[in-house]
Amino acid sequence: MATELELKLMVQSEYLKSASEFLDEFCLLSKSETATRQATLSLMNGYFDTEDATLMQAGIALRIRAVNQKFIQTVKTRGSNRVGMHARGEWEWIIPNDQLDLSLLSEVPLPESLTDMAWSRQLLEVFRTDFERQVWLIEENGTQMEVVCDAGKVTSPYGEDAISELELELKAGDETGLYCFALKLAKQFPLQVSTVSKAQKGVRLKQGAIEFPEKPNAAASTLALSAYWYEVWLVYWEAMFFMKDEILIQPIRHSMAQLARCLPTRFAQSLDRLDEIYQQTLQAEDKDFLSALAARKDTGITMLEIGQWLNQASYGDAH
Secondary structure (H helix, E strand, O other): OEEEEEEEEEOOHHHHHHHHHHHHHHHHHOOOOOOEEOOOEEEEEEEEEOOOOHHHHOOEEEEEEEEOOEEEEEEEEOOEEOOOOEEEEEEEEEEOOOOOOHHHHHHOOOOHHHOOOHHHHHOEEEEEEEEEEEEEEEEEOOEEEEEEEEEEEEEEOOEEEEEEEEEEEEEEOOHHHHHHHHHHHHOOOOOEEEOOOHHHHHHHHHHOOOOOOOOOOOOOOHHHHHHHHHHHHHHHHHHHHHHOOHHHHHHHHHHHHHHHOOOOHHHHHHHHHHHHHHHHHHHOOOOOHHHHHHOOOHHHHHHHHHHHHHHHHHHOOOO
16 A cells, blocks of 8 residues: 555646646756656546445545556555645546446455445446546655646536546645745646545546535634634635636635634735635726636745645645
């Protein structure tokens, strides 16, 4: 098993070319021999579950990926929460064809609700993800990461959703390096932090529901409340573009206001400035509201700065 720690960044499709060009140039100018552009991959993935989403409800994603005439069976767990990051257990096996080998799951510590394997008789392919993946190996200030740019779509009998994102996966070092490099990207082109995995996108097409973090109890610490409102902000932001519904800017602004009450002054002031910008953009009748917001760099920069501070405060020394 590998533990996967990654930072997922939402990038509108019109900015993917800028992202790719910047990463190419970064590798070209880098003094590190490990900073290189890798081969571009076309990835076809089938995700399996029962009709009533038994695996997803237990925090398990099961897929088969086809790449370069090779089939890879993967299990991912929901894993631990790292405040806007993905920290998951991952198991992978090379298999001879596109048929599931469920005997391999004996290596996975399945939740108790799944150990009898009764669910396996009702498995079906519930959705697909098909996308092109550009890959860069990056080394920055002692942190080694794999940066991927994914463009494609999720499809199911219930509809489809776009895939347009960057993922920064930690290979060596710590997550501070991921955030520092993500901030470097955010100053070059617009992006935002996302907590929605490709598997969650597929499930959402059927269920039509937005998945929110669990709300802390009344006795929770200020730090726990700030982590909660931060993730609510991220969830609503992604949902606003998925649903193409600008009315969701209202719960976004509410979550930002709640978050600002929990944070040091410098971050609260950044959120207040963002809120003023959103209000002004709403009042500008000559603009497409969602396109105008997608074009701004300050949202993503603020998301990353607060996310980095929250992770340091929760799991290390905050400064």
